[in-house]
Amino acid sequence: MSASTHWLPTAAAQAVLERGGNAFDAAVAGAFVLHVVEPHLNGPGGDMTGVFVTADEPGKPVVLMGQGPAPEAATAEHYRAEGLDLVPGSGALAAAVPAAVDAWLLLLRDHGTWELDAVLDFAIGYARDGHPMLGRVGATIAAVAELFQEHWPTSAELWMPGGRIPADGELVRNPAYARTLERLIEAAAGAPSREARIDAARREWREGFVARAMAESVQVPHRHSSGTDHRGVLALADLAGFEAGYEAAATVEFRGHTIAKTGPWGQGPALLQTLAILDGFEDRFLDPSTELGAHTILEAQKLALADREAYYGDTGVPLDYLLSEEYAAGRRAMITNRASHEFRPGQVPGHEPYLPPLRTEYAPPALARSAAGVGAAGLGAGEPSVAPTGETRGDTCHIDVVDRWGNMVSATPSGGWLQSSPAIPELGFCLGTRLQMTWLEPGTPSTLTPGKRPRTTLTPTLVLRGGRAVTALGSPGGDQQDQWQLPYLLRTIVGGYSPQQAIDAPTFHTTSMPGSFWPRTWEPGGAVVEDRLGEDVIGGLERRGHVVTRAGDWALGRLSAVVRDPATGILQAAANPRGTQGYAAGR
Template structure:
């Protein structure tokens, strides 16, 4: 079974499975297809956290989140007159992480040749694909920027001077040529040494060969970014050569017979686990105002802790944050009759929480939105009402101010191997296309703070705290479900709602299957500092789909929530696959919002 945010990626993964490949072969093929068909949402120089559960093996996290380059110091960025890392341009580029993570997954857990899994992406880039509407809409918003400042991007994405149109083929010959050259040079370098040697040769070509050389040249080109000035980046050949993807144990939490697995505190993943830990023993009726209020208020507490304690620049006290004693005390802060408008991090080890000056300012209402025309925080939802103050599909202006979104894929194969991955970054609107390669650098460093001494301070050699957060669930110790969603700060809100709908299916309208849980009306709040430039916050906010019961909306407003009613199908882009360990039966579901997610199986 395969589920992903784009039908061509799902079908490519299924083709790999039908050729005898396993879940990991299929995931790599799908990941590279997503780079081609959702270029506004991810790219090879972005990042990807992956959670994998090999049949009969241990659950592991494969970290494809690159670190800050050696020259990316707070002092350097401050010397440029910056208070925040720009949202676009080479200053925001971490060491690219996605490519090496996919290669490591293929080498260690796959069975197929690099050339075979890349063939699908090469074909779509060379021969073309019919782009979804959002690709053209995103390009249209940065058309002037491409024409005046980023000509290498215009060459690919302004076809005959116009943005890509649905139903007309969009090609990226530079990207196809990059992957074809990579395959050929890797085969030549490895000689007859075998599959793993060819993959290792490809990794070296990325880190030290022709790709690395082009990436470093691009980082050194002055580029207009969201600060309104042109800057060069800090990425060097030494940064690329010294970093590689790695494995680690997941952060876990046990809840009512389930074990939930997430990436550790360098991601926002533990915030999902904290929201479960904050739930009381007795839960209100699913979908009621009490239910939504409880989850929104618990989310605010977990996200406040994310802001104070998560990041790779300090030790994250995950065990203390998930402890029963801590969450019992935190749970008491929730007023059942009143929405909180405060940012209230806790003290899991008795130490004072550490918040950035910017976070304190936006939490107090000062400088809530410092950039004209920009509202909300975090990556966008799939769609929005024209009157909604929350982010919509990539919000980009002619000066380059942009938010990208993300992709997701889940796969389970006939042997029970399971994987969840959330590729993102390297968006077409984040940086100019590298002319020699056909894809841009990423911008994940925008999630760090330009203030020393914080868990998420910009720190050379350390990962920015990512919002990317795939999930894997075990039941009674056995992997049963992989799931996730795009959506930045909303990811671990929508996923909690989805998981609870599945886990409590005996209590929910006669039971929701995977598809029903994805289709159920969803919501999110922005009551904490966003992870994306300009790092805004909307205290007390809740955005719900218009399919939400009107009485629930009225009751939330009575309790003081600042409720925005969005479009009927506007919250979440969830994917999921599952395997029943008792019967071996597989299932999958995909998001109908945006009409491009696709689940397939046989």
Template sequence: MTKGAISSTHALATQAGADILAAGGNAFDAAVAAGLVLQVVEPHLNGPGGDLPAIFWKDGKAQVLCAQGPTPAGATIAHYKAEGLDLIPGDGLLATVIPGAFDGWMLLLRDHGTMELADVMRAAIRLADEGHPILDRAVDTVAKLGDFFTQHWPGSAALWLQGGVPPQKGGLFRNADLANTWRRIVDLAQGETREARIDAARDAFYRGFVAEAIGEFCAGFKAMDESGTAHSGVLTAADMAGYRAGYEAPLTYDYNGWTLAKTGPWGQGPVLAQALSLLPADVMAGIDTTSADFVHLVIEAQKLAFADRDTYYADPAVVDVPMDALLSDAYASARRAQISDKADNTLRPGTAPGFAAQVAAMADALERLSRPEGAVYEPTMAHLATDKGTIPRGDTVHLDVIDQWGNIVSATPSGGWLQSSPTIPGLGFCLNSRAQMFWLEPDLPGSLAPGKRPRTTLSPSLAWHQDGRILSFGTPGGDQQDQWQLLFFVRFAAQGLDLQAALDAPMFHSTHMPASFYPRSREPGGLVAEGDLPDETLEALRAKGHVLRVVPKGSVGRLTAALRHPDGRLEAAATYRATYGGAKVLV
């Protein structure tokens, strides 16, 4: 009998999860094991100090795991303005929020897993201690920042420039400090029950030696950042002690027999549902997926949906976000009518009832604050950057797991990138830079405030069909995550392509919207398209007014997916674009 299926953005993480499934663990055990390995083997894309949203299926019900940490108590606009900032930098210590990933993984393991913490952490500890083949892109990131690390971030230099030089491509890289941190957590994980032992591990991280080291470092070290000046952090041990990951009901949207589940608007996930509302399945099913009509409709729908994202989305625990209105049939019909046969290269949000003043205020802010200076590229697409001198950006990883009992996990961990923040001596990891997604202007949905979750780009997906199929999918890619997922889901759910074909078909995305990352730049009308689209399609898109940039086949998109059929049969798929060793395994 098949014991499960797993797909992730790195082969070593996929193997770690597969080993757990083969040993009798469930999808939650496997997801945690794979997620912790991803922190080791893709350190330029995620880390222990990062963030974690996940959507999972258990006992016939979908739930969201929110391990997106909020801002510290000291994160006020007044403080950041006093530091001489108009935008929150994309790196350094002022960019951090409370790291949520570790607590999220532990909560998932405690409540839904079956295995002991030491067994689930074993692969990650071994790879950190004994070494793993370091990825070329990680080496390139370190090499680019070597002088900066040496001059400004000594903890990062000590870890990543061992012997004073960057790691060698293809060589083994060890992170002994991280291995020791995790071993110490495992040693402190004592208790009468499995659940108590996992809670003790959470306490070690958030109310013990890890939190103390983080608080002391943020207060005692001034970190140089992209603003050109050095700043201490505002994250404290008290902020850490008060944090707990938690569960939420997903936002859902029905499409062609499928129910799509996404995070709430503290993530950008609802933008996928909004875009689908503008692209009816009966219309999309009859359009050639490589035609100019298909590309144009998808891009124009994304422009409208993302304009709404930037105007409305924020932490719904703090801000009133009119999601019901934004996903209503009447609203979608009105927005769909705004799509013409020509590219609209303006920023054009819709106006939900009662939100006219907010729309006007946000339009003014975006006009003043977003910079038409070219898009920001995460490492996934670093080869596409027009300015090769820019600081390397962070990105994201993704995993999908299904077990023999029908449990499913879709997770998109990110943050804590080696280039985002100085490595904390003795811990072997750095903090996240998610606070850069806030604005330093008052009275906007995304204005900085203490205790508020940033509107993250992290966006796992889960969907179930009326016939009993259940689908897990996602991708790294920042602002591109839901754009690439939209392409996959329309091709799979509306056009009937199989998993692999839907993942591997030509990809494209818009860079028209303001980036979520510092310096919040944009390319008005920008459309990035892979070169395996037909020449006539590309020429027709230019004629429609899109500012087209053609990139090589296989340049964008690292999607993975897993599917469970009603009879229990499992499928897993990872796009050929997963150049970091992404893999799928049926156990």
């Protein structure tokens, strides 16, 4: 079974499975197609995280770590000297070391079975020969067209050929990216084994022509979301010095299931904390379709996300304490029948919680205001998938795969979207913007620090039961990713919903926490809901003090999932109907 946020990656992954490849071969093939067909949501210059199990060790969830660190020259002092008080939301100053490609190739080398050229053939074909462009890609290009034309000419050349935005459904090509992948394959051709060939391609990416082009591209000053022009700081040594890797998953037990996530350098443990809080409530408090359930879930999420801001980062995070039953019980007691509008991190012995600046709106520094140019104001506002009006904006992708043997992977690629920074013409893609998730203030758990990973929002999920993986799921959505996955888990584990029913059901999320993306604002007491939640439920939330924004009937969440019953071997898959783009396939 394969499921993703776009039908072509799902089809590519399923084709690999049909031809004898395993889940890891399939996921990698689908991921590189995602680079081509959802360029407004992810790219090769971005990042990814995954969680997987192998058929040999079905009860051991492993994190695939594809989040690059800050470059050595990315110091808070340098950014402040540039006149900035936040890391910009776009432009090369926001670029962490690109990590997605190395992570995918690492997974293919260690757990896949196919040769590199066969896996990349799908993406090369769509980039070289063309694919129908999504209307959302065109809308994204239109939103930044003036910026491209006036400040980022390489992006205009790539995404607006002939000065025109391609129409919805028009066949579009990216021959530069096709050639990049072909050159990786050529660089690997002489190696003596499958594993050595993949490693040769990884070295070419980190040290060869790709690395040189990326490092050279940032030396050209260009417009950032601050409204000012800057050079980037990414260097060849940063690229050569990074390798993706594996880590043990963070887990929590909930209603007889083990939920596996990344460590606290990602936001994943916030979902685990939320589940630990909710585990102490009776089932009637856990139904997302009721006023009581929605209120309780929103309040638990606010508490967990406050702890995310206060404690999470690529540093010494007291995760065992944050996930303990004792701590969860204390947090649970803070939930009342009224909506909280406060920022309320918990108290951890020996740790001082970081209290971020709580901006309800953002005014850029004087330098940025005086130099602000065309298209700069809303440029690169990060990864929030829902604007205050509920309008969907670009963010991230997701893919899930399970094979006949029980290999299972959930992965969330992101960053390096076409509106991130100027396109690198010879490569056919641009750099990512993950550093915008760091702070320039000293002493925070996610202060911009050379060699440290920014705290990512990318947060795929695995669910295990009886010591074996049963579900892989995830969603795009920035800060909302885990918030949209939570109702799925509650509806399937507690409510008895099928995977597709749980994805289709109306959902919601809180905005009552500092956003992870530039300009890092928040809305005290904010709750964004799908109208299908119903007038009674929405009215009840408002009476409880939630500041409700209606997003429309089918607006929130882009979940996909694959499911395997270890007892029977029966497989299922489900994908999001919102936007008529996600797709699940299998047999």
